[in-house]
Amino acid sequence: MTLITDVRLRRILDSRGNPTVEADVVTESGGFGRAAAPSGASTGEYEAVERPPSEAIAAAREDAVPRLVGEAYAGNQREVDAALHAADGTDDFSEIGANSAVAISMAAAKAGADVLGAPLFQHLGGAFRGQNFPIPLGNVVGGGEHAADATDIQEFLVAPVGAPSVEDAVFANATVHSTVADLLEERDVPCGKGDEGAWAPSIDDSEAFEIVDEAVSIVQDEVGFNIGFGLDVAGAELYDSDAGTYEYSDRSRDTDEQIEYIAELVREYDLVYVEDPLDEDDYDAFADLTDEVGDQTLICGDDLFVTNTDRLVEGIDRGAANSILIKPNQIGTLTDAFDAIELAAQNGYDPVISHRSGETEDTTIAHLAVATDAPFIKTGAVGGERTAKLNELIRIADDAT
Template sequence: MTRITDVRLRRVLDSRGNATVEADVLTESGGFGRAAAPSGASTGEYEAIELPPSEAIAKARELAVPRLEGGVYAGNQRDVDAALHAADGTDDFGVIGANSAVAISMAAAKAGADVLGAPLFQHLGGAFRGGSFPTPLGNVVGGGEHAADATHIQEFLAAPVGAPSVADAVFANAAVHAEVADLLDERDVACGKGDEGAWAPSIDDAEAFEIVDEATSTVADEFGFEIGFGLDVAGAELYDADEDAYVYGDETRSTEEQVEYIAGLVDEYDLVYVEDPLDEDAYDAFAELTDRVGDRTLVCGDDLFVTNTERLAEGIDAGAGNSILVKPNQIGTLSDAFDAIELAVRHGYDPVVSHRSGETEDTTIAHLAVATDAPFIKTGAVGGERTAKLNELIRIADDAL
């Protein structure tokens, strides 16, 4: 029933105004799925390869589409993803592009769900999923590679850990975003927004901590539940290998000092989440930091693990981190993303399903998070391509798909 009859690929716009790959998958019995690849700006060195969309589409049409059409069932995700790997023949999707691969992989999953008449999260996760929801981490202030002339730390993330429902959590993050705007206004700081919709003020990181701390406390009092906050430091972007130091404008920190700095921030602000506090090769320093603060906060590897089971296994051996960021386009298929989540959970690492800075209206990651019972999802706080995922979580919880 779910035998694939057509795979159609096209270029569409992403939220930065760049082209990205969209895939449609059609099945014999009329099933239909559509998905689009997101795209990073602060990409990890070890991510699967994103090719220019036209090239990725041409290569996928030549090598992957003939293997899929007529020969593979969309309901069998492992077979779809194995066909994509076989068509590519490399271990990083360097031939057809991880952007083509992930768009097809996600579109096939949606087509499989469509034939079954089941929501995507249920097709992926089974009949017993849909009862618990991830806490959304909402980017409210940011800079780094996502905005010029703003904070050095890439993302300050509201974390409504005490929210009684996913809808309450989503509205709380939007309220923190609005409160931050008021606090910036009071300080006469004018600013625009970064790629993910977070405010991108030209202030130093210390001031951003003050503002986000105050905004989360104010909104927590208003909403009546606990709202913490966390960070994506995007340490690989700050790390200068020649100087062997983390560069914050005029200030630099050695690896030891960086560990000390982050551990201090965790305690000063009760941070619930710290992503990529160190460079993408710094397994030992990650392990040292995890040893120091891993009992009271999540130390999450994004560029460190790149959703890759081999890199995660190295991290598990080293004791580096206690959490993994999961971005399907970093590894190229949903099967690979599931494998990373399952390996993580088996070893006590919390998976955090994530958007990219360049996004579309695609909602697959909302379903992936529910399907895998991930405790967190990182998908922004405001902005259409971000609220597409947040509103889908609300619909899933409301049984309104």
């Protein structure tokens, strides 16, 4: 019943106004799945390759579609994803493009769920999923590659760790987002928003810490549960590999100073989450920082691991980080993303399912987080392409109870 009978690919708009790949998968019994590829701006060097959408679509039509239509079953995700790898024939999806691959992979999963009449998270995770929900990490202030003339640190993320429900957590993040706007206005700081909907004021990182800290305490008192916050430093974007230093607007830090700086921030602000505090090639520095504060906070590898099990194995061997960011388009298929999540969980690394800065209305990652019992999901706080995922989590929780 889930034999794939048609795969259609098209260019659609992403949230930055750039083209991206959307895939439709149709099955023998009329099952239908549609999914779209997201796109990064602060991409890791070791990510699978995103090709220009029209090239990715042409290559996938020629090489991948014939291996799927009449050949593969949408309900058999490993078979679909193996066909995508075979069609591509490279290690990094540079032939058909990770954007075509991930759109087809996710659309096939949705078609498989459609035939079963089950929600996607249940098709992917089984009948016993849907009891636990991830804590949403909400981006409220940001800069780096996501906004010009704003903070050096890419993302200041709210983490409502004490929220009694996913709905309370989602609304708490949105309230912190609007409270940050009030505090910025009080300080006469004008600002627009960055790519992920976070405020992008022209302030330095230390002022951003003050404001986010204050906003979090105000909202915490209002809602009556514990709210923490964290960061995506996007260290590789700050790192100057020739000089061996992290370049901030006001100063440089060498690797030891960067480790000390982050460790101090963890202690001072009780940070619950720190993503990519160091360069994507520096497993040793990640290991040193994990040694120092890994018992107090999550040290998450995004550009470090790029959802890749080989890189995660290296990290596990060397004690680098204690958490991994999972972005399906960094690796190209749901099977590869699942393998990374399972390897992480088996080794005590918390998987954090994540959006990209360029997004669409696609909600697959909300289901992936529930399907894998991931403790966190990073998918912004406001903005239609972000609330698509957050509202889907609320719907899943509502349907499951």
